[in-house]
Amino acid sequence: MNIKFSICLLLVSFFKLNAQSVVKSPDGKLAVSVSADNGMPQY
DSSP states (O other), X not given: OHHHHXXXXXXXXXXXXXXXXXXXXXXXXXXXXXXXXXXXXXX
């Protein structure tokens, strides 16, 4: 669980806080939508 949370925080740090991005696994079976809501990361 801690590894997944750390990866999500790392991904959020690479994106602008006002942008929304979708990160997909190489096989396309897993996707995470990363965005910011009032400066708080949402995934």
